[in-house]
Each structure stands twice: as C-alpha cells, then as structure tokens.
Amino acid sequence: MRRKPIRLIAALVAVAAAVAAALTVRTAFAEPETPPEDGAAVQLGAEATVAAMQPGWNLGNSLDAVGEDETAWGNPRITPELLDSIRAQGFNSIRIPVTWSAHQAETGDYAIDAAYLARVQEVVDLALEDGFYVLINIHHDSWQWVNQMPTRHDEVLARYNxxxxxxxxxxxxxxxxxxxxxxxxxxxxxxxxxEGDALLNELNESFHAIVRGSGGVNAQRLLVIPTLHTSSEQARLDAAAASIAALDDPMIAATVHYYGYWPFSVNVAGYTTFNEEVRGDIVAAFDRVKATFIDQGVPVILGEWGLLGFDKHTGVIEQGEKLKFFEYLGYYANEVGMTTMWWDNGQHFDRGSHTWKDPDLFAHVAGAWAGRSGTAASDQVYVPAGEAPAAAAVPLQLNGLEFAGVFNGDTELAAGTDYTLDGEQLTLSAGLLASLADGAALGERAVLEVRFSSGVPWKLHIIASTAPAVQDATGTTTELAVPVAFNGDQLATMEAVYPDGTPAGPQDWTAFKEFAVAFTPDYEAGKIVLPEAFFAAVDDNATVNLTFHFWSGKTIEYTVERSGTVVTGSAA
Known part of the structure; x- marks a missing residue:
C-alpha cells in the first residue's frame, strides 16, 4: 500500500531541515569505555573503529548470492582456511555482504530461516576469531524487494524492520x-x-531504532549509513549527511562506493588510458566525501571499489592503465582519510588455491596502504621484430619518489649505456632493446623493472611485434569472428561508423565502442569477435567502417556489410 502523500512531504521537509545541521562539525565522539574486566572487548569511537578497519576486503558473491546456497554464483563454500588466507594478506576488515531474500518469509512475521542465520553467524564468528573487523548488511534485497517501497511502503518497511x-x-x-x-x-x-532520499531516511531511522533498542553491544555498535545508490554526487551526500545528523549518534559512519570514471572503467568512448580526466574524477568524488562527512567528524568507509569493466573480465582495461588507477585511488583515499574495502567477487583472490590471480594488481593495491609507487606513461615498449630498433622514451611518473634504477631480473642495467634518465624521462637505448628482442619470436620478450626509493616497481614489458593483419570473414548477426594475426600486438579499442561518419552499433553517442560488449579480442584463437550485441544496434542493409586501434599505435581499417542476418567482413 502506498503511503499517504502528506507523509512523504513531512519526510522531505525533515530531511531538508537537517541539511544545515549535517554540515556543522560534530564534536561528540564515542570515547573508549573504561577497560572492562576479564579481557572483554573495548568499544572504540567511530573514527577510531573505521581507521582500524583499514584496509578491508569484500567476500563478494558468496553469502550475497541470489539463490539457495552460498555457492550459487560459482564461489566455493566459505572455509576457515579462506578467511585465514585473506587475513594473512594484510586486510584488517572484511565486508560480508548477505542477501536474505531467499531465506526470509515474504509474509506473516517475515521470519529468517534459522539454519541460514546460523550459517551467517558461523562465518562472522570465524572472521572475528581471525582478528578481522567484520561488516554485515542487507545486500541484494535492495533491488529484489526493498526497491518496491514507493508502491508497497508498509509491507516493505515491515519486512525490512x-x-x-x-x-x-x-x-x-x-x-x-x-x-x-x-x-x-x-x-x-x-x-x-x-523522494528516494526521503525513503532511505525512513529506513535509516528504523534501522537505528531497532539496533540501538536491541540491547547488548548493539547499544554502541558502529552503524554504517549509505547514500542513495551509494553515490558520491553532492546532492546524495547532503541528504545522507542530513539523515545522519538527525540521528544524533556519534557511533555512525557513512559509506559510498566508487567504480571509477565510467568511460574509463568500462573502456568506451576512447578512454583507454588513466588520463587527467580519469584521475580528476577520483579527486573530485573523494574531495566531496571528505568535505561533507570526514571534515564534519563522520568517518567514511569506501564499501566497494574497483572497475566496472571487471564485471565482464579483468582484461577490459590494459594492465598498466589499470595499475595506475588502483595505485592512485588507494593513495588518494589515504589522503582524505577514507577506509577502503576492495570489491572481490572471486575475480581477484582465487578461493580454491588461496592465491592472487593477478599478483601485480594486488601488489599495487597493497602498496598504496603504505604510500605511493612510481608509475610510467605506459608499461609497454613495442620493438619492431626483424628490424633494428630505435631508442624508446618512457616518461616516468615518480609520484614524489626517487629513481633507483632499471633491472632485468636481478641484473641492474647500466646507466648511460642501457638507459639514460633526464628528469622523469627514461630512455631505453637501441642497443638494449635490440639485445632483448633479438630473434624472430613475436610477443613479450622481456620484463624490466623500474625501481624507486620505495613502493612497488613499475614493470616495462618489451614486446616484439609486426603489423597486425586481418582477413575477410562471413558470419551472422549472432556473431562475426574476424580472423586476426595479432603478430605480438594487442587491441586497445575499436571505432565503428556508418559511411557518413555517424557512430554505428551500440553506444551510438560515440564512434569508439565498449570493450567486451561491442567487440572482444581472442588472442589465443586469433580473432576479434563482434557479438550479437553489436549487430543488434546496426541498421539492416548497412555498411559499417571499423577501425581497430592497437597499443603499438598501429591501426587497421575493416568493412562490415549487413544484409538481414548475414554479415560479411572485408579488409580494406
């Protein structure tokens, strides 16, 4: 049943009235109690608790999986060994998302299945025993049934309560x-x-009253309140700040999520690099959070962070550009004083072998906990196979550190012979590159490390390549597989336009298509796949001109003709 309009108006007025209060400095903090007897835990204040939670990790796609079991989304059952392994990586807190919907009655007293609640308790207890701070929540219920609150207000609120x-x-x-x-x-x-802010304010008030009224440690337990959509937009921050101020409780933290500047995070519209605009989006978002919450005494947890392209696979963004994003985000979160909880749904930490799938990525995540690492304009140096190479300039980004040398394995390269350094401009000599890429083999030939006074070394992948080549192909609107000899090169992005220059395919506001949505390279099979999603947005009886852009700087023109469900492709 939809609530009466006057109730909504009152809620909106209440939120608006509290905005000014939310922007004042909070001076009341929960101080640690007198140390209790028998070694019982001491309740820290909100700021101290949130600080102690840094850094954090998400146990994603397990207890939050939508289905009957925590393995429903492909991850193995949670074990003590898994939690031990994560704790050993240096994480001090663990966010355990929990979806309750499949285990809660939809009517009556909305009872949660006792066995499921016991399993959640078991996992929480294991994590606490490991020394973690542990965060639990109501997770995917947000879009499964809580989002129906505008039209089923009383029912949703009763179930939530x-x-x-x-x-x-x-x-x-x-x-x-x-x-x-x-x-x-x-x-x-x-x-x-x-109206969404007002509805969320209602949930906040109910949550706060229920937990604080439930006795025990809950009387002072840290509570975390999100913005609407966990957005860092200023209007959403202001609304959440108002809601938190109205609760007048020093043991509250705010939370937002951040998955990067959207075009970069999914590799669309030509945003293939971690440029100033991408970096600026991190700064602007985190500065808003700092000014609205942290500077006012409300600590903040970045409850999830990463890149949206990882929803497809972790190769959507080129490795070096990805590493620069992770390094900078971790650094700047520390600068503003925000605790980070990295989202991992099984993409990063292998829950079977208990190892990192991309050790270099984790190294940069962990490196940012202590300070900065040096980076460079790129992590790729392309050398023309079968030709005498020229010297290659690699602009470094020292990030306040000092240059400490270039290494090939354990061997330090010779300054003045193998390389020169002029300010932050590193130049690898032609002789060094010729020796590293000697022979006819294509692809990666060596990995150099640029080392700095501290932090994680920056890897330079020396790649021997020749010009990529494509062949004609025939397919359907379900899939066109374009045969490609990558010849050691890698695909950065793809343009698609009609003959008049207007964008073709999905994302019709840009000529540069979304990686892993409109096209996907398959290096092992030697092809670039144009899937059904691409042709679903291509006019029938149309010609589309493609440009494949490679990381070496080379490009290839290709033409696709669609007639009904038949598609043909031809090299220019």
Missing part, C-alpha cells in the same frame, strides 16, 4: 568489532532522487 530485528537480536552480544551496514546500494523504483 523484521529482518533487522532478527539480525540485531542474533548478534546483540557479538563483540564491537562487528559492524552493521543497513542496506547495500539503496534504490527505489520509479521515483525521483529526492
């Missing part, structure tokens, strides 16, 4: 290292942002 009543009751005596986040990425169907 029942869920938190049961969760709070089950964990009332858990140590203060357990933290509650009221809901993940809150959203509400078919309403404007301001």
């Amino acid at each position: 029942a869920a938190w009543t049961q969760i709070a009751g089950a964990f009332a005596d858990a140590p203060p290292e357990l933290v509650f986040e009221n809901i993940n990425e809150p959203q509400f169907a078919d309403v404007g942002e301001e």
